[in-house]
Amino acid sequence: MRYWLLKQEPEEFSWHDLMREGIALWDGVRNYQARNNLNAMEAGDLAFFYHSVSDKQVMGVIRIAEAAFPDPTTDDARWVAVRVTPVVALNQPVKLEQIKAEPGLAQIALLRQSRLSVMPLTAEEFGLILALGNTPHPKLS
DNA sequence: GCCAACGTTGGC
DNA sequence: GCCAACGTTGGC
Numbered sequence: 224m225r226y227w228l229l230k231q232e233p234e235e236f237s238w239h240d241l242m243r244e245g246i247a248l249w250d251g252v253r254n255y256q257a258r259n260n261l262n263a264m265e266a267g268d269l270a271f272f273y274h275s276v277s278d279k280q281v282m283g284v285i286r287i288a289e290a291a292f293p294d295p296t297t298d299d300a301r302w303v304a305v306r307v308t309p310v311v312a313l314n315q316p317v318k319l320e321q322i323k324a325e326p327g328l329a330q331i332a333l334l335r336q337s338r339l340s341v342m343p344l345t346a347e348e349f350g351l352i353l354a355l356g357n358t359p360h361p362k363l364s
Numbered sequence: 365g366c367c368a369a370c371g372t373t374g375g376c
Numbered sequence: 377g378c379c380a381a382c383g384t385t386g387g388c
Contacts, residue, residue, distance in 0.1 A: 230374095232374090255383090275373085275374065275375090276374060276375080279374090279375075319375080336381085336382085337373075337374055337375065337380090337381075337382095338372080338373050338374065338381065338383085339373095339382095340373090
């Protein structure tokens with residue numbers, strides 16, 4: 224079981240869109256490092272859904288429903304997509320500002336590599352963000 | 365293989 | 377709107 228953070232502009236695809244659809248493709252990634260992270264995902268892994276640019280906050284927890292397969296939005300075999308499903312909305316969305324203020328989160332790629340859209344989190348980092356969002360761990364609920 | 369120029373992302 | 381941080385492209 225690994226933990227991830229997936230970033231998207233809410234104007235493109237939002238947490239609300241995912242809740243409405245129930246299950247969705249995470250596709251269109253065209254960056255090797257992000258692609259490598261998609262390839263490392265296993266069904267059942269948990270991830271946060273982060274709204275970038277206009278919102279800049281973590282909205283909720285999602286689950287990787289299906290591991291990487293060829294991205295249907297391109298014929299280029301280099302790129303992959305996964306399928307994700309919502310698990311739980313955070314009781315309070317966690318702002319980028321709060322993440323920056325938390326010493327235990329200083330190493331996360333969200334802060335250190337702002338352009339990366341798919342990144343791993345440690346179990347500790349995942350837990351800290353859940354705590355900031357006043358949300359119990361989905362495994363325990 | 366190097367690097368300058370250019371394009372994109374995302375925070376401010 | 378600006379700029380930092382990358383990533384990509386193409387000339388050499």
